[in-house]
Amino acid sequence: MDHRFDAATDELSAAEEAHLQRLTAAEAEGDERVVEAALRPRSLDEVIGQSRVRDQLGLVLEAARQRERAPDHVLLSGPPGLGKTTLAMIIASEMSTPLRLTSGPAITHAGDLAAILSGLNEGDVLFVDEIHRMSRPAEEMLYVAMEDFRVDVVIGKGPGATAIPLEIPPFTLVGATTRAGLLPGPLRDRFGFTAHLEFYEPHELDRIVRRSAGLLDVELTDTGSTEIASRSRGTPRIANRLLRRVRDFAQVRADGVVTLDVAHQALDLYEVDQSGLDRLDRAVLDVLCRRFGGGPVGVSTLAVAVGEERETVEEVAEPFLVRSGLLARTPRGRVATRAAWEHLGMAPPQGVTADQSLFEE
């Protein structure tokens, strides 16, 4: 579908109108995931922020189009909700080719991957989310598929087992990971283009909030939008989610318009603080400072203390806390910075510095 949104004029095209109708229907069914998917930008031009990634990726795709070849394999890394899935969909749509979706945890056996790879058509884009969580045998099969476009199907077991090579058509693998560091070198090296997605700046999130509000038909003031953007943890998915929650509040407890005051009240109600820290972020800081005297403390201990999985603390809470200068990762464990103590309204113990570089791993 030709889904283009002109952020400069905020005008909806006929295609956009149709899209909006589908959105409204999805909302009427209360399906938040459908709504989230419908808010995704559909082309590189529509992507807000990430300008370097957009430029570089645009060039990779244009060159491939000119050569009439499948683009090189692409690795997208970065914290959740910054647009990895969105970019994978855009790669497929810009190449006018179908997108096949799977995820690392879903591929438990090499055979699962063999089945997916052998079903690909020439030029298909295969998206593997959480690629760092794939099993080792599947990973090894993927190396060969990425480089030689071949799958070795093993027949039989033990010493009598034989590998039958099966040719597969050239395809583009798009891998997404929140932990690029966990990918084995040989896999990482086989991606021709690697993009690291950064947290978004408040003015970019502001544009995202206004774009989504336009699509959802939510009336919001400039200051209302800025307020939501500034509390979105640098993350578009959170910006869109907060917009929907503030919209609920505006509808039920106000006159439907998202003003600064409405945004304030709603976000306070949902326990999103002024810096955008949510419950988990605050729990991590709280435990770190109050229970462990500001650290250093190991991430596993921290995770148990807040009642979360280690991965959740490491991949969801920490990147934003580090980026906000509230937490530092050190070889001896996690440490609260002076800003973290101040954020909790507590006096830092002697010797705690604001200078994160002292804590660098």
Ligand SMILES: Nc1ncnc2c1ncn2[C@@H]1O[C@H](COP(=O)(O)OP(=O)(O)OP(=O)(O)O)[C@@H](O)[C@H]1O
């Ligand atoms: N650059 C962007 N401009 C506008 N909206 C965006 C942008 N990036 C992401 N979004 C919005 O944020 C939401 C989340 O994006 P997406 O699902 O692509 O993130 P993700 O990085 O794949 O997250 P996860 O790894 O958790 O699946 C999408 O619904 C999309 O509407």
